[in-house]
Amino acid sequence: MLSEKAIARLGAVFAVILWILLVATDLSLQFSRTNNISIGISSEVPVILLNAYIFCVYLFYRYRINRVEGLNFVDLLWKVFVTGLLTTVISLTLELFSFLLGNTSLQQNLLLIDFFYLINLGVVIILLVSTFIVWKRLILYQKSKFLLRFWNIFEYALLISLIYNILPFKFLEDFYIPYLVMLVLMGLFLSANMKWVAYLNFKQKWKSILLIALTILYMGYFYRVLNLFLKNDELISNFMSNVFLLAVMVFILIYAVFSLLVILFNLPTSSVFEQKLEEVLNFQRLSQTIQTEQNEEQVFDVLLQSSVSTVLADAAWVEVKSNNGQSDYYMHKLKETDVAKVKDYIVKNKIKGVFESDSDRSLRVDKHLSKLKGFHYRSIMGFQIIVQNEVIGTLALLKEVSDGFNKEAANIIKTFVSQAGVSIENFRLLEQAIENERYKEELKIAKTVQSSLLPEKLNGNEWYDICGFSHAADEVGGDYYDTYQIDEDRMALIIADVSGKGTSAAFHMSQMKGVFNSLCQLDISPKEFMTRANAALSVCLDRNSFITASYFIIDTKKKELVFSRAGHCPTLHYCAKDNTSTFFEDKGLGLGILRNAHYENYVNENSIQYLQNDIIVLYTDGITEAQNKVQDEFGYERLKEVINSNKDKGAEEMSSLVLDSLYEFSGTQAIDDDYTMVIIKFK
Amino acid sequence: MIDIKSLIENEYLLMKVIGQVDASSSIFLDDEINKAIEENHKNILIDCTNLNYIASAGLGVFMSYIQDLKAKEITMVIFGLNEKVGSVFTMLGLDQLLTIVSDKEQAKTHVNAV
Numbered sequence: 001m002l003s004e005k006a007i008a009r010l011g012a013v014f015a016v017i018l019w020i021l022l023v024a025t026d027l028s029l030q031f032s033r034t035n036n037i038s039i040g041i042s043s044e045v046p047v048i049l050l051n052a053y054i055f056c057v058y059l060f061y062r063y064r065i066n067r068v069e070g071l072n073f074v075d076l077l078w079k080v081f082v083t084g085l086l087t088t089v090i091s092l093t094l095e096l097f098s099f100l101l102g103n104t105s106l107q108q109n110l111l112l113i114d115f116f117y118l119i120n121l122g123v124v125i126i127l128l129v130s131t132f133i134v135w136k137r138l139i140l141y142q143k144s145k146f147l148l149r150f151w152n153i154f155e156y157a158l159l160i161s162l163i164y165n166i167l168p169f170k171f172l173e174d175f176y177i178p179y180l181v182m183l184v185l186m187g188l189f190l191s192a193n194m195k196w197v198a199y200l201n202f203k204q205k206w207k208s209i210l211l212i213a214l215t216i217l218y219m220g221y222f223y224r225v226l227n228l229f230l231k232n233d234e235l236i237s238n239f240m241s242n243v244f245l246l247a248v249m250v251f252i253l254i255y256a257v258f259s260l261l262v263i264l265f266n267l268p269t270s271s272v273f274e275q276k277l278e279e280v281l282n283f284q285r286l287s288q289t290i291q292t293e294q295n296e297e298q299v300f301d302v303l304l305q306s307s308v309s310t311v312l313a314d315a316a317w318v319e320v321k322s323n324n325g326q327s328d329y330y331m332h333k334l335k336e337t338d339v340a341k342v343k344d345y346i347v348k349n350k351i352k353g354v355f356e357s358d359s360d361r362s363l364r365v366d367k368h369l370s371k372l373k374g375f376h377y378r379s380i381m382g383f384q385i386i387v388q389n390e391v392i393g394t395l396a397l398l399k400e401v402s403d404g405f406n407k408e409a410a411n412i413i414k415t416f417v418s419q420a421g422v423s424i425e426n427f428r429l430l431e432q433a434i435e436n437e438r439y440k441e442e443l444k445i446a447k448t449v450q451s452s453l454l455p456e457k458l459n460g461n462e463w464y465d466i467c468g469f470s471h472a473a474d475e476v477g478g479d480y481y482d483t484y485q486i487d488e489d490r491m492a493l494i495i496a497d498v499s500g501k502g503t504s505a506a507f508h509m510s511q512m513k514g515v516f517n518s519l520c521q522l523d524i525s526p527k528e529f530m531t532r533a534n535a536a537l538s539v540c541l542d543r544n545s546f547i548t549a550s551y552f553i554i555d556t557k558k559k560e561l562v563f564s565r566a567g568h569c570p571t572l573h574y575c576a577k578d579n580t581s582t583f584f585e586d587k588g589l590g591l592g593i594l595r596n597a598h599y600e601n602y603v604n605e606n607s608i609q610y611l612q613n614d615i616i617v618l619y620t621d622g623i624t625e626a627q628n629k630v631q632d633e634f635g636y637e638r639l640k641e642v643i644n645s646n647k648d649k650g651a652e653e654m655s656s657l658v659l660d661s662l663y664e665f666s667g668t669q670a671i672d673d674d675y676t677m678v679i680i681k682f683k
Numbered sequence: 684m685i686d687i688k689s690l691i692e693n694e695y696l697l698m699k700v701i702g703q704v705d706a707s708s709s710i711f712l713d714d715e716i717n718k719a720i721e722e723n724h725k726n727i728l729i730d731c732t733n734l735n736y737i738a739s740a741g742l743g744v745f746m747s748y749i750q751d752l753k754a755k756e757i758t759m760v761i762f763g764l765n766e767k768v769g770s771v772f773t774m775l776g777l778d779q780l781l782t783i784v785s786d787k788e789q790a791k792t793h794v795n796a797v
Contacts, residue, residue, distance in 0.1 A: 587779070
């Protein structure tokens with residue numbers, strides 16, 4: 001297929017050729033008629049050539065004007081105007097030429113008159129066809145399917161009329177008038193489509209009126225000129241009976257007149273349409289300030305400016321409450337003293353509603369409007385700016401006339417204000433997210449620091465195998481375990497659990513570590529350790545906090561364990577000789593519960609001799625109190641069972657088996673408390 | 684979840700603690716005991732018959748008033764602890780510092796004896 005550009009070019013070339021042929025044949029016919037010479041050309045030939053010429057011009061414009069996209073309506077009308085101007089200039093030049101010839105014989109020459117007529121006809125056809133195509137673009141703006149179909153029928157009917165003219169059937173002449181009437185009626189119907197007019201602004205409307213008026217003038221002028229030629233009876237080619245040309249001319253005129261009237265009547269309301277467009281743009285601008293690189297101040301600024309320009313307020317302010325109880329003001333043509341005056345006035349005169357919330361939905365939007373008296377400004381409109389159900393500020397718009405704002409304006413501003421609220425909310429959420437991210441980072445650091453407070457690995461030796469672990473429910477926890485080699489034969493071992501969990505527990509845990517690291521070096525008995533630890537912790541734990549602990553001194557030479565328990569979970573002891581496990585049942589009060597010297601009366605010290613393959617299991621309540629889905633606790637018996645059935649394994653393997661069993665029981669690895677365990681197996 | 688109901692019965696204040704006392708709900712228990720002390724009740728009975736669970740933070744609340752009660756000569760008796768909750772008190776050694784009895788009758792007897 002040929003491209004549209006090629007079709008347009010071919011159309012132009014053929015149009016020129018056909019016009020030259022038309023002139024040649026028509027002049028020959030005229031000459032032969034005048035001089036009574038037969039030249040063997042049928043009188044039908046010029047008619048066929050003319051219609052072919054029209055068709056080619058039509059092709060050219062159809063593809064040329066269709067091709068040019070992005071033209072606005074005034075530009076299209078301008079094209080018509082320019083084409084019309086050129087045509088008129090050509091036509092007037094011809095007239096001037098024939099006027100200069102005066103009453104000479106040349107002026108009376110029929111051939112010359114015929115030639116002039118054909119030139120006029122040629123250019124008028126160009127004008128008509130190009131205008132027709134422009135009208136088509138205007139009519140089909142925002143077309144419906146039905147409209148497009150109807151237009152196509154109209155266009156094909158017009159093209160068929162080209163063929164109609166050259167058909168040699170006599171009876172068709174009777175249909176001439178009905179056919180023309182039908183085309184005109186269709187044109188009339190199509191002329192009702194004027195959607196493009198609404199999109200012109202005020203200035204464009206004036207321009208359009210001028211251009212269309214000139215187009216009507218051209219049509220009138222050419223109709224007169226062509227008819228003048230036809231007064232000359234001796235001119236043989238009367239083309240004005242061409243259905244196509246007449247129909248197109250009438251259609252162009254009808255549409256031009258319609259457009260002119262519609263634009264004229266639309267002139268007063270065009271400002272409303274422009275206003276609506278402005279609102280849409282303002283709203284869009286407000287929405288776009290959500291983007292991250294802008295800040296809250298800009299949102300308030302945009303809200304203020306958009307509101308002012310949308311409802312054409314004379315003055316306005318945005319008041320934003322800041323954290324320290326002060327307010328920040330964004331003002332448009334106002335001073336802070338004016339704002340204070342207006343606010344005072346509203347309070348004094350008990351004007352309700354203006355700055356009140358919309359919590360009651362039954363209230364109408366116009367309650368935000370009010371009159372002012374005794375001011376330069378006579379009407380006010382006010383709204384609250386709400387972010388996350390909290391009033392963060394107000395927007396007030398003022399006008400110098402009373403009742404200056406209407407309900408529609410109030411509705412628009414209400415939308416603006418809520419949109420601004422959404423923007424601010426987004427900012428704040430983003431800020432919160434960043435803040436949270438920072439806290440997370442801090443907690444990660446805290447976690448690393450805390451893990452360095454616990455022993456990296458417990459080292460066994462030739463007398464025992466030892467293993468310990470600790471997991472916190474949150475990033476940081478309150479469980480603690482540690483060892484200290486007092487001398488060659490003796491090692492101190494502690495396990496402790498701070499009440500509560502999380503950050504506060506973690507701080508107390510580090511205090512416990514400090515206490516342990518100081519006291520263990522003094523080589524004191526476990527009971528003395530607990531008493532002193534209680535005294536130390538009594539002054540640094542907060543009111544509701546306490547620590548439970550178990551302290552052991554393992555003497556590998558004497559094969560003896562000396563220990564004290566301060567409210568901690570009873571230690572599990574597997575006795576290899578009896579092949580039984582028992583929990584130590586010694587008494588002992590938690591650290592920091594009794595914060596005076598009486599504490600030592602509440603803590604005991606015990607000792608046992610251990611044998612080869614005995615096992616000691618120290619743990620925190622996170623293990624025994626771990627719950628499953630039906631809220632049963634892992635408990636002491638399960639712990640005992642795991643140890644009993646794995647008594648032959650090493651400490652490390654045993655502790656991982658306890659964990660497996662714990663996770664299996666609770667159905668998750670996310671235990672809701674800190675849990676810690678130390679296992680010692682004697683060799 | 685926790686629900687605390689305080690009623691004045693004869694010569695003592697009866698405080699019923701229902702549900703679970705964990706880290707967050709222990710605050711309500713703290714407030715309630717604090718209020719009772721401020722109102723100058725000399726005898727406080729704490730009914731834990733329907734207390735299913737107590738976390739260390741909850742024990743911390745009871746613990747924090749021990750010296751206060753002694754100084755103000757207030758008798759506080761805890762009764763009705765179930766086996767599990769009771770063992771938590773015992774393990775920590777709180778049973779040596781707080782008066783814990785099995786039922787309301789015993790609690791009343793204790794209050795009258797003082």
